[in-house]
Amino acid sequence: MSRCPGWEALDVRAAAPDGPVAFCADLGPASLLAAYRAGLYPFPAPDEYTRALNEVLYADQVQEGRIQLVGDESADPYAVSWWSPDPRPVLPVSAAHLSRSLARRLRNRLPWSTSLDRRFERVVRECRAGRVPQWLTEELIDSLVRLHELGHAHSVEVWEDGELVGGVFGLRVGPVFSMDSMFFRRPGASKVAVYDLAVRFAQAGGVLLDAQRDSPHVRALGCVLVPREQYVRQLRGTGPDSLPMPADTWPARRLAQPAPAADHVRTGKPR
Known part of the structure; x- marks a missing residue:
C-alpha cells in the first residue's frame, strides 16, 4: 500500500469506472479544488457506519494499489471517498x-x-x-x-x-x-x-x-x-x-x- 503525494500526481484515467478512485480525509479548500481539477469529487461518510463500510469494502483494493490513498498519513482516509465515474x-x-x-x-x-x-x-x-x-x-x-x-x-x-x-x-x-x-x-x-x-x-x-x-x-x-x-x-x-x-x-x-x-x-x- 502506498500513498499518492497529491491530487496532481493522480491519473484518474486508469481507475475503475464505477467505484471510488481514492480515499483522502482532507476536505480543505485547496484539496477540494485540486481534486476537481483532476476530475474527482468527494463523498464524505455521513456517519461512522459508512466510514467503516468504506474500509470493509475497499481495503483490499487499497492494499493492492487499485485505489489510491492521498494526503496526510496521520488522517483517517476512509472518512472521505473520491469518485470519477466513467462515463x-x-x-x-x-x-x-x-x-x-x-x-x-x-x-x-x-x-x-x-x-x-x-x-x-x-x-x-x-x-x-x-x-x-x-x-x-x-x-x-x-x-x-x-x-x-x-x-x-x-x-x-x-x-x-x-x-x-x-x-x-x-x-x-x-x-x-x-x-x-x-x-x-x-x-x-x-x-x-x-x-x-x-x-x-x-x-x-x-x-x-x-x-x-x-x-x-x-x-x-x-x-x-x-x-x-x-x-x-x-x-x-x-x-x-x-x-x-x-x-x-x-x-x-x-x-x-x-x-x-x-x-x-x-x-x-x-x-
Whole structure:
C-alpha cells in the first residue's frame, strides 16, 4: 500500500469506472479544488457506519494499489471517498434547453427571476435539507463557502416574489462547471437554474456543465455520457478562468425566448 503525494500526481484515467478512485480525509479548500481539477469529487461518510463500510469494502483494493490513498498519513482516509465515474454525464452549454411546457409557463409570466451568487451558502444548505445520505457535511460546506469567497464556487438562484424557490451550485474549473447539487421548491425551478447557469457560463467562455453522476434526472436535463478520458481532456483544456459570469438579476422569462444562449452570448444583455 502506498500513498499518492497529491491530487496532481493522480491519473484518474486508469481507475475503475464505477467505484471510488481514492480515499483522502482532507476536505480543505485547496484539496477540494485540486481534486476537481483532476476530475474527482468527494463523498464524505455521513456517519461512522459508512466510514467503516468504506474500509470493509475497499481495503483490499487499497492494499493492492487499485485505489489510491492521498494526503496526510496521520488522517483517517476512509472518512472521505473520491469518485470519477466513467462515463461522465455532461451537458454542453450550447445544447442546454428548456422543455416546451416549462418555456410556455415562463412566457406566460411565471413570476420568477434568476441571480448569480446572491445566496451561495443558502443554496448549499437547501440542497442538503432532507437528503439521505447527508454527504454535504459541515466540513465540506465550510470549504465550499471558502472557495465561493475565492471565486471558484458559484450558485444560481431562482426567485419568486422574493422567495428562494430553486437553485444549483458547484465549482468552476476552466471551461467546465461541475454541478454538485440542485434543489427546487416549485416544479421546474431547478431546471430553470441549470439552464440559467448554462447561459451565464456560455457568456463567460464555458463549454460544459458536469453532472458528476448519471441518473434519470440528469438525463432529463439533457446530459449525455462521455468517456472519462474525454472529460479529463476537457478539464485540462484552456479556459478563461478569470472571465466572470454575468451577476445580474434577470427575469427568468428571457430564457423562454428563441435561442437565448446564442443571442445572450452575442449581445451580453438579457432580454
